Amino acid sequence: MAECHPVGFQWVMEAKARGARVIHIDPRFTRTSAVADMHVPLRAGSDIVLLGALINHIISTQKYFREYVVSYTNAATLVNEDFKDVDDVGVFSGFDAQSGTYDTSTWQYLGVEETAAAGNRSAAGKHPTGQELGGRGSKLEHGRVQRDETLQDPRCVFQILRRHYARYTAELVEQVCGVGPEGFAKICDAITANSGRERTTAWVYSVGWTQHSVGVQYIRGACIIQLLLGNIGRPGGGIMALRGHASIQGSTDIPTLFNLLPGYLPMPKAGEHEDLSSYFESIYSPDQKGFWTSAEAYTVSLLKAWFGDMATAHNDYGFHWLPRVNGDHSTYSTLMDMLDGTVEGYFLLGQNPAVGSSNGKAQRLGMAQLKWLVVRDLNMIESATFWKDGPEIATGELRTEDIGTEVFFLPAAAHTEKKGTFTNTQRMLQWRHKAVDPPGDARSELHFFHQLGVELRRKLAGSPLERDAGLRNLTWDYPLETDGEPDGEAVLQEINGRHRSGAKAGQMLSSFVDMKADGSTDGGCWIYTGVYADGVNQAARRRPGQEQSWVAPEWGWAWPLNRRMLYNRASADPDGKPWSERKRYVWWDEAQQRWTGEDVPDFPVDKPPSFRPAPGTGGPGGLAGDDPFIMQADGKGWLYAPSGLLDGPLPTHYEPAESPVRNPLYRQQSNPTRESFPRQENLTNPSPPEPGSEVFPFVVTTYRLTEHHTAGGMSRFLPYLSELQPEFFCEVSPELARERNLVNGGWATIVSARTAVEARVLVTERLAPLRIDGRVIHQVGLPYHWGVGGSAVVSGDSANDLLGIALDPNVHIQESKAATCDIRPGRRPTGPALLRFVEEHRRRAGITVTTGNIRMTPPEGSL
Amino acid sequence: MGARNRRRSWPVLGQLTGADRLGRGAAVESARTASLSPRTATADRVVQSVCPYCAVGCGQRVYVKNEKVVQIEGDPDSPISRGRLCPKGSASEQLVNNPNRVTSVRYRRPYATDWEDLPLDRAVDMISDRLLDTRARTWQEADKDGNKLRRTMGIASLGGATLDNEENYLIKKLFTAAGVVQVENQARI
Numbered sequence A: 001m002a003e004c005h006p007v008g009f010q011w012v013m014e015a016k017a018r019g020a021r022v023i024h025i026d027p028r029f030t031r032t033s034a035v036a037d038m039h040v041p042l043r044a045g046s047d048i049v050l051l052g053a054l055i056n057h058i059i060s061t062q063k064y065f066r067e068y069v070v071s072y073t074n075a076a077t078l079v080n081e082d083f084k085d086v087d088d089v090g091v092f093s094g095f096d097a098q099s100g101t102y103d104t105s106t107w108q109y110l111g112v113e114e115t116a117a118a119g120n121r122s123a124a125g126k127h128p129t130g131q132e133l134g135g136r137g138s139k140l141e142h143g144r145v146q147r148d149e150t151l152q153d154p155r156c157v158f159q160i161l162r163r164h165y166a167r168y169t170a171e172l173v174e175q176v177c178g179v180g181p182e183g184f185a186k187i188c189d190a191i192t193a194n195s196g197r198e199r200t201t202a203w204v205y206s207v208g209w210t211q212h213s214v215g216v217q218y219i220r221g222a223c224i225i226q227l228l229l230g231n232i233g234r235p236g237g238g239i240m241a242l243r244g245h246a247s248i249q250g251s252t253d254i255p256t257l258f259n260l261l262p263g264y265l266p267m268p269k270a271g272e273h274e275d276l277s278s279y280f281e282s283i284y285s286p287d288q289k290g291f292w293t294s295a296e297a298y299t300v301s302l303l304k305a306w307f308g309d310m311a312t313a314h315n316d317y318g319f320h321w322l323p324r325v326n327g328d329h330s331t332y333s334t335l336m337d338m339l340d341g342t343v344e345g346y347f348l349l350g351q352n353p354a355v356g357s358s359n360g361k362a363q364r365l366g367m368a369q370l371k372w373l374v375v376r377d378l379n380m381i382e383s384a385t386f387w388k389d390g391p392e393i394a395t396g397e398l399r400t401e402d403i404g405t406e407v408f409f410l411p412a413a414a415h416t417e418k419k420g421t422f423t424n425t426q427r428m429l430q431w432r433h434k435a436v437d438p439p440g441d442a443r444s445e446l447h448f449f450h451q452l453g454v455e456l457r458r459k460l461a462g463s464p465l466e467r468d469a470g471l472r473n474l475t476w477d478y479p480l481e482t483d484g485e486p487d488g489e490a491v492l493q494e495i496n497g498r499h500r501s502g503a504k505a506g507q508m509l510s511s512f513v514d515m516k517a518d519g520s521t522d523g524g525c526w527i528y529t530g531v532y533a534d535g536v537n538q539a540a541r542r543r544p545g546q547e548q549s550w551v552a553p554e555w556g557w558a559w560p561l562n563r564r565m566l567y568n569r570a571s572a573d574p575d576g577k578p579w580s581e582r583k584r585y586v587w588w589d590e591a592q593q594r595w596t597g598e599d600v601p602d603f604p605v606d607k608p609p610s611f612r613p614a615p616g617t618g619g620p621g622g623l624a625g626d627d628p629f630i631m632q633a634d635g636k637g638w639l640y641a642p643s644g645l646l647d648g649p650l651p652t653h654y655e656p657a658e659s660p661v662r663n664p665l666y667r668q669q670s671n672p673t674r675e676s677f678p679r680q681e682n683l684t685n686p687s688p689p690e691p692g693s694e695v696f697p698f699v700v701t702t703y704r705l706t707e708h709h710t711a712g713g714m715s716r717f718l719p720y721l722s723e724l725q726p727e728f729f730c731e732v733s734p735e736l737a738r739e740r741n742l743v744n745g746g747w748a749t750i751v752s753a754r755t756a757v758e759a760r761v762l763v764t765e766r767l768a769p770l771r772i773d774g775r776v777i778h779q780v781g782l783p784y785h786w787g788v789g790g791s792a793v794v795s796g797d798s799a800n801d802l803l804g805i806a807l808d809p810n811v812h813i814q815e816s817k818a819a820t821c822d823i824r825p826g827r828r829p830t831g832p833a834l835l836r837f838v839e840e841h842r843r844r845a846g847i848t849v850t851t852g853n854i855r856m857t858p859p860e861g862s863l
Numbered sequence B: 001m002g003a004r005n006r007r008r009s010w011p012v013l014g015q016l017t018g019a020d021r022l023g024r025g026a027a028v029e030s031a032r033t034a035s036l037s038p039r040t041a042t043a044d045r046v047v048q049s050v051c052p053y054c055a056v057g058c059g060q061r062v063y064v065k066n067e068k069v070v071q072i073e074g075d076p077d078s079p080i081s082r083g084r085l086c087p088k089g090s091a092s093e094q095l096v097n098n099p100n101r102v103t104s105v106r107y108r109r110p111y112a113t114d115w116e117d118l119p120l121d122r123a124v125d126m127i128s129d130r131l132l133d134t135r136a137r138t139w140q141e142a143d144k145d146g147n148k149l150r151r152t153m154g155i156a157s158l159g160g161a162t163l164d165n166e167e168n169y170l171i172k173k174l175f176t177a178a179g180v181v182q183v184e185n186q187a188r189i
């Protein structure tokens, strides 16, 4: 955090100054470790063992926050009797080894039937669509669950949890993670001593957790710990995702993502969502609890925002003009289609996949297959110039004169040259005012896409074709500034939404609660409704922090409804009183009969804690006064996920797709549901028990540096930042340096089945070797900012070129935080000799397209 | 400069006789330093902004003179950052004024070995033609079971995490209406 979110880290230091204990769990010693109370190095890819052992410790020593657990989580809920926990093979009930997918019906709560959308297995594509939850919990048929509040019933979630994690012991932590009993005990002590009524513990993670083939389950592991300890919805608690790009949260909320519509509404699916009613039926049940039952109003308002008067009740509000998805169409699936030559055109909008995405060579080979490529960026990034100076030109794999890709480079406007909002990592929208005009041909994306839309609509104006109806009927009449730039405030107003008829016609909506499913309101992203409440741009508010409470509610605007902490009703006890004076945040004011406090209550404001709905009531009215998790279908925090996940209801340890270590827990070596792409351009290093893994004996992990930004498009082109971190380097321990004759400041070559890269050697104790299962495992650390090209101030080999593509099945994120490699002293061969060098490694390891891609690990001795 | 002033300008003397006994301030200030004023003091206007790098969202004050950004500083009013910026945020003035920044459209024909010039309007016109052409050729109305698809798998987009919400909104809206579903950004990565 100190390295990659330095200014946010000042608050960790503030907390430390006030007595907080800071523990840094990371394979590397970094600037964060330097100021932490304790650094716990562990093997990259082993975190679920550590998290699972913490869960085991909390349960077996009875350190959980019982009142919170019983009232606010699903610990007491009974689960279907057919549910079977992972067996020795390592799979839960319902697994189909052929397809690598689960039938999740046995995972459901007792008496709650499986829902259509739960598994997303109906997809016709090669890979399932995954899940598109993000602002809400998964659907349940209804919220009438059976509970045992003594937590003793063997079918209750709590007992399932206890049994599942019984195998995750301190000994296992030492054996798998390389974390000794003393370090483990200190973590146990710190998190349990600092949880309960008087105290809270916070967890912070970033892509070190998401970029794994079991990434979602890492985060779930932390969720379980935080729910058991009562640390969600309370000040100083929570699980904070630190996001790396200025508006990466915003680009998920208003998604440039294939599987989502704005506000976490799913993209319609082929075969499932022929019309609006089937769409609604699959995403929520009117009988479930909470605010997601209003999805109909959110969807119709979105369609009204997009198609205006052309969207009517008679034409399903234009729902049929939306395209349908049927499988994984995420960026890596698209890459495979590019390599196959079925993708013709590609837009890159401030993104540099030639350097920033896994398997850079496949990325560049894919782009060489395109008919046309549009790159919009501030600088001449490597993805725009691969056709003349990419590494494959040097090896002879590509020849400029043979590459048929037509490339348009369009300069982009900088953040000071346009106005608009970023959504930061805390869900906070902050409006930027425009300072100056962009230079030359540089334009904002707002300008470009508006202009592109105008052109497309002009060219299709007279089209009789039904397929063009969506574009023709699109609302696209934004007011323009003198330079032709659409008015960003008008776009933000459309996102917020308006009353379209009635007494308030034309006025801005102040809350998504005002949205209607009858076409009388519009709004492009329901969770952002309120950002223009009272006709005022709330994101532009800048009341100085010094003049406000510590929550600072009048700086910017956070979704939903300016709530700064989600699920904050949980900061009070079931009776609505603060758990303690020290930790008061939101509470029930008996005199006023309202929820009140430091923040906007994330709960129906006048619903008393004692309220109990009539059995069978759905929607917000179905929430009891002690159901703080208002976006969950049963109002509770989920220790166990009966639906919504594709790879298991509880986090389970599998080794990374490439690992030098055998999974000691189960026969199954790696996540059996992971998404893999076995093909010549994406070979995988062997892992035990497959033979050949000794050729790639080291763990490799990638990361960022303070002085650079991801693939370097906004940093390697700046002299200041380039001077601070000029060259690609690898971090290795003194022990590994001795073993492999690596010299500090000299060169090293790092090899995988994909390619070999060269880097300067940094010999440092920051990457300590770990003793895993009786042997020493070395880890190699690689910052991934550099790329090969002729335009940046500094260039170099790209760490991402080393990595293969294996994805988490839920969210299609690649495993770039743990892989295997070999490392040797000296520079890598150049030209065609590089290909021979890599080929030699492949031959020694016996690598074929199927290596590392056998889904189910066969029984011992059968390989 | 009179003799007395000249003597005072000797740093050691100034340090011994003035208030700045440690020689860290006025005593050692040169005439040149004294004549300088910060760019922040002479700017025509100050515009409130947000750092474009990571998602902490530090507040920035952008100083503008003669319609040019002359300095970017942390905004002390921000309850998030309290005036601080990290090396990246501090370098953002150079991001904007970078002499390496490409500010005209570049065009590479298929199989060509170098860039050419292209007017911006022409580029947008050509891109819209390419998009319509590919879309028409790769259009999928329904799958083999007759389920509605209404899309093209021939066009894809990647990017958007450094962009504004308003920009992402128009990107998603336009592409979706056009039947382009392979719209992705860094959040996936």
Ligand code: SF4
Pocket: A004, A005, A006, A007, A008, B051, B052, B053, B054, B055, B056, B057, B058, B081, B084, B085, B086, B087, B088, B089, B090
């Ligand atoms: S100044 Fe640094 S910490 Fe702050 S938003 Fe920018 S990159 Fe992030």
